[in-house]
Amino acid sequence: MTAGGPTGAADPARGPLAARFTALLELCGVGQDRLAAKAGVKPTTLSGWKRGRRPRTEAELLAVVQVALADIQARCRTGALTLTDEQRELLRLGRWREWYRQARAAGGDEELSVAPPCRWWPTVATADPVQLGVHQALPSDVVSPLAAPAALPAYLARPHDGQLRDLLGRAARGEPGPRLVVLTGESTVGKTRALWEAIHTVLPTWRLWAPADDTELIETLGSPALQAAPSSAPAGGIVLWLNELQRHLDGARSAEAARLLHRALADPGDRPPLVAVGALWERPYWAQLTAQGQVPDSHAAARELLTGPCACRLAVPTTLDDDQQRHLTASSDPRLRQAAAAGATDGQVIQHLTGGPELLAAYRSGTFFTPVETALIDAAVDARRLGHRQPIPAAFLRAAADGALAPHQRSDDSGALEAALAALVSGVRPDGTRTDIRHTLTALTPWRQASGGPTCYEPHDYLSQHLGRARATVVPGSEFWAAAAHTEPEACTALATAAHNRGLYRHAAWLHKHAARHGHADAARSLLHHQPDNADFTERAARWAAAHTDLTDPQAVGFLLGDLHGLWRSPQPGTEEPMAMLLARAPAADSELTDPRAVATLLRLLHQVGAMDQVAALLARNPVAHTDPSDPQAVGDLLLVLHEVNAADQVTALIQRARASATPANPYALAALLDVLCQAKDRGHRWAQAQMGALLAEDPAARVALTDPHEVLYLLLVLHRAGAADQVTTLAQRLIVRATSTAPLVVDQLLRTLHQVEAIKQVPTLARHAVLNTDPADALAVANTAQTLNKVGAIEEARVLLAHASVTQVDLTDPWAVARLLGVLHELGAHDQVQALLDRDPAAQIDLTPSWAVARLLGVLHELGIHDQVQALLDRDPAAQTHFVAASEARRLVRVLSWLNAQDQVATVIERVARCIDLTDRREVAKLLDTLRTAGADEQAARLLEQLPALGLFTRYLGETGQHARFRYGREPNGAPAAPWGWDDLD
Secondary structure: OEOOHHHHOOOHHHOHHHHHHHHHHHHOOOOHHHHHHHHOOOHHHHHHHHHOOOOOOHHHHHHHHHHHHHHHHHHHHOOOOEOOHHHHHHHOHHHHHHHHHHHHHHOOOOOOOOOOOOEEEOOHHHOOOOOOOOOOOOOOOOOOHHHOOOOOOOOOOOHHHHHHHHHHHHHHOOOOOOOEEEEEEOOOOOHHHHHHHHHHHHOOOOEEEEOOOHHHHHHHHOOHHHHOOOOOOOOOOEEEEEEOOHHHHOOOOHHHHHHHHHHHHHOOOOOOOEEEEEEEEHHHHHHHHHOOOOOOOOOHHHHHHHHOOOEEEEEOOOOOOHHHHHHHHOOOOHHHHHHHHHOOOOOOHHHHHHOHHHHHHHHHHOOOOOHHHHHHHHHHHHHHHOOOOOOEEHHHHHHHHHHHOOHHHOOOOOOHHHHHHHHHHHOEOOOOOEOOEOOOEOOEEEEOOOOOOOOEEEEOHHHHHHHHHHOOOOOOOHHHHHHHHHOOHHHHHHHHHHHHHOOOHHHHHHHHHHHHHOOOOOHHHHHHHOOOOOHHHHHHHHHHHHHHOOOOOHHHHHHHHHHHHHHOOOOOOOOOOHHHHHHHOOHHHOOOOOOHHHHHHHHHHHHHOOOHHHHHHHHHOOHHHOOOOOOHHHHHHHHHHHHHOOOHHHHHHHHHHHHHHOOOOOHHHHHHHHHHHHHHHHOOOHHHHHHHHHHHOOOHHHHOOOOOHHHHHHHHHHHHHOOOHHHHHHHHHHHHHHHHHOOHHHHHHHHHHHHHOOOHHHHHHHHHHHHHHOOOOOHHHHHHHHHHHHHOOOHHHHHHHHHHOOOOOOOOOOHHHHHHHHHHHHHOOOHHHHHHHHOOOHHHHOOOOEHHHHHHHHHHHHHOOOHHHHHHHHHOOHHHHOEOOOHHHHHHHHHHHHHOOOHHHHHHHHHHHHHHOOOOOHHHHHHHHHHHHHOOOHHHHHHHHHHOOOOOOHHHHHHHHOOOOOOOOOEOOOOOEOOOOOHHHHO
16 A cells, blocks of 8 residues: 555644644554554544644653554555655654654644644645545556656646636636536546646645535535634635545535535635635536436536536546647656557557556456455445445445355455455555556555544546446346445445346345434435335335434425325224324424425425424424525525415515525525515515515615626526516616626627517617627637527627628538538528538538537538538548447437438447447436437347346336336346345345
């Protein structure tokens, strides 16, 4: 094991002595409690030293250090630990005497009065990129791996780097724009390194905070440290480092974390400037977090954050182009030259630089890892692809791996699995043979949330992504699902869902029951939706859920009430109705009151089932005084429910609290609150009319800040809906004045909004501005603006714009822009310009990479009857050259090619999409099946249909095949129908 990374993160801002002591504890294999006991001090003493409190005496410090050094030196001798030069410095006892005396001479404790509850550094410039998750480059074969340079190799800037740095620079200058930048792409394509280089270049003096997950992010955003900086803090603001962003937005508290982050970025108030940077895989993580139409919509808050005006997403390419590869081939760094040579054929140079393909090849060789090590890797990769997002507990890996081994592969040594796990982490086996790649890259990485805490493990990113896809059709055996009992309740529930999606109903029910028993709020309710068709099971599951659900979560209790109210039939004689059992536990007395949407859910359901005593009990706790009023839509939900239950005083109090957040400095909050009141007024609530009048009397149109044009346009629409015509005019005039410094896309949106709110007088002025400020050589800008002008009735201005457009000079490489421009020119009757554009033979010039854009252009050309260009484009064989990462993109191209009767190219697309689609993404698998059928590829569709259960689409499989009766009780991991089972089988 090479110390560092997530397990070796010290906080240098707490003072040099505290930072070094924290680093020493991370190297030490003895837990903090045991270390304190051996040294004769209290564990709380060590905690204080880590925070920056100076040891009382030099002897006290050295007593602890000597115990730690003995353990570290022993582990180094066995090869279990490899140290960097900086870490070896910690092993010199004399240096600790010097460091203590320096701290004493400085005077006072080093502990800061205000510090965030996460890893942090006083400036970006002082942070360690490796601890932040930047992958180290493999040493070159030219030199010994042990003598390889420790520094990161020289950085190759690519187009997305310029965009990223520009966004951060604008944020640093306080200009309007996104405050969260997210890089998406495949594993090990350079996302994290790009983020590091950007903040290190643009924001070197800003503080850097790195919360590990959703819980730490919530605690960090609520910390006093975010409200005020220490007086000694450097100039600048705070960078939130959210690498592996799915950890923050796809967990037990992710909705709360997303809302808090959204609010902190949108409304900084008096806090120091704040920007956030994050990275995650495009699939499945970005796709899952931003997907719409999901039931339940568990990622709604994350989607609003990621797709709203506060955030900007930049894609990082998987490959390097020829010029970039040539640049690295000429490098003086042998690591870069070797990676460039390895990636010469596929362009995946960055992946080779950090060793991912080499690690995957070692796994696939079948001989590099032992059977026990392979089983541990498979268990970790399967856990990750099946929904376990957090670091994986050792007990789970051992149990799952042991269950996967054949009897003859199991050792008579009870410590064999532990030894194999240690070998995968350290890179060396007890016999001295290696499990790592060039003494650097290991298959698993250890992770500790705190010193002395239990060790969990992460599979290497590249291995997790590519091996996970290769194992997409593998359904782990029963032992894997039983091993999930060793995980946290949130992970246990995620694995239960994966089991149910694969038809493993009994395993899913057992895991949900286990998670509920250990405190997961929704798991008990899930039992009602993961049951066999069995009345006895329904009754007993309902009673168990009513008795065991966590009463502190008002939304979970409310949803369970709704389920029981809808599912319950007549109770058996002499038994108690489950809903009555739940209400007898008095949920109103224990529910948390901070989330207005959750409180609204519970109040509404209590009211619906007639539990008026519980409604009264909940209102008596004055939820309005406790709820967070910063989410206007959630406040709106609660307002309507409070009105339904006749809590007039609390309605007034909640509006007053919400209005305190809806200030002119926060256009979104102001618009959203006004929108809520409009909805309530439309439903006939007279109190809403009065409150709306009071809000409008403050003249928000004249006072609101114009910093975020998207939020202000939302306010303009709401003012129109509220009938505030004078304020619509005022705000529209202010926006017109501001339009000269606004991006063209926002001008288009403003034009459409002015037309929508009937601000007709302002349209001509802005239309003329749009004509004068649209680049006539930019095909997409011309097309977008001309179409907008046409839609808002400024037809003459649209024709003027098109007359000035340089159709003989516009760039024709973008198929989407060409399609848009052709369509608009035709729509406005500019036939001469259409012909002038066609004379330049766009089919020969467009870039064939974006499949959806190529499909659109083919469709437009076909609709306009431009058959020679259609044929010219087909002759370039777009099916073989276009790029797609989603089945939906391929489906568009297949549909258009089918219309054009290009069956050979349809076959090519089908063959390619079947190879490249990520089969771990259930939605993409469903779209692939539809695409195959659209293309008439019946045999391939039939083969995919048979794989649906293993791919997590068992319900669709049943619907397609009609085998509900055969699989009444689900199926076993081997695919056989499950034997009948009931509630007693879940114990």
